[in-house]
Structures are given as C-alpha cells and as structure tokens.
Amino acid sequence: MLKSIHHAAIICSDYQRSKVFYTELLGLEIIAENYRAPRNSWKLDLRLPEGGQVELFSFPDAPARPSYPEAQGLRHLAFAVDSVADVKAYLEAHGVEVEPVREDEYTGRRFTFFSDPDGLPLELYEY
Structure with a gap:
C-alpha cells in the first residue's frame, strides 16, 4: 500500500x-x-538525491509553530547522510549550530540535530 514518503x-x-x-x-x-x-x-x-522532496512555502503572516518545549505533531525532519561528523563540520563552518553527535541506542547509528532558519528541528542520521 504505502511505498515511501x-x-x-x-x-x-x-x-x-x-x-x-x-x-x-x-x-x-x-x-x-x-x-x-x-x-x-x-x-x-526541492529534490533530494534519492528522489524524496521538500516543498517550501511562504504565506503572509503565518503563525509561528512551537518547537520547544516539544509540541504534538510532526517532531522533526530527518535526512540520511553518509557521515554525520562530516556534515556537522560543514554546517558549523557555515555558522549553523549543531548539537553533539549521539548514538541511537537501538540501532547503533549516529545522529544529531540542527534547526532551519525558523527553528524547525532537522536531524542528520547516518545511514
């Protein structure tokens, strides 16, 4: 039935x-x-390399969405990367604050979070 996002x-x-x-x-x-x-x-x-897409909209006077403390609804958007450390370093070199790298206790994979210009939580997930 459902194939992908x-x-x-x-x-x-x-x-x-x-x-x-x-x-x-x-x-x-x-x-x-x-x-x-x-x-x-x-x-x-916008297209990601594997075909997934992001739609970016502007609307006049759209209200801010609460992110912290975490609110109900979509929690974050995660991007698969080859190396969390490499992308973290790249983002930080461009002035983006990135949280420390952590390891998923269930999968053993590395991940971290950063935010877009509006504070939307984005995740890098090593895959």
Whole structure:
C-alpha cells in the first residue's frame, strides 16, 4: 500500500532566507518555483538525491509553530547522510549550530540535530 514518503512541506517566515538555506547550504535541487499571486505565496519544490522532496512555502503572516518545549505533531525532519561528523563540520563552518553527535541506542547509528532558519528541528542520521 504505502511505498515511501514523497515529500515534506515546510512553511517559512522568510522565503529568500529559507530558499538559500535549503538550496545553497543543504544542496537540495530546485525542481520548480512558483509564485501564487492569489495567495501572495511562493511554492518551491526541492529534490533530494534519492528522489524524496521538500516543498517550501511562504504565506503572509503565518503563525509561528512551537518547537520547544516539544509540541504534538510532526517532531522533526530527518535526512540520511553518509557521515554525520562530516556534515556537522560543514554546517558549523557555515555558522549553523549543531548539537553533539549521539548514538541511537537501538540501532547503533549516529545522529544529531540542527534547526532551519525558523527553528524547525532537522536531524542528520547516518545511514
């Protein structure tokens, strides 16, 4: 029935800042970018190397979503990486705060968290 996750949708507060973060810093490929005049809203479709997608939206006056303390709903968005340590070092070299690397007690895999420009929790998971 379900085969995979196709995309995750993110509403940002500053479209240009988030576009730079997800494309230039994280390296997601732009599939399509559309301005929707009736909504005064941008929609940016981004592709990960294995085909998964992130949709980046802007909406005027969208309310902030609580992240800390953790609220009900989607907890975070996780990205698979070959080396958590390498990506952590890259992000930190570009001014992004990244938590210490931890090990998943159940899988033994390494992971860490950082945030996008709006404070959305993002995870790097060594896979």
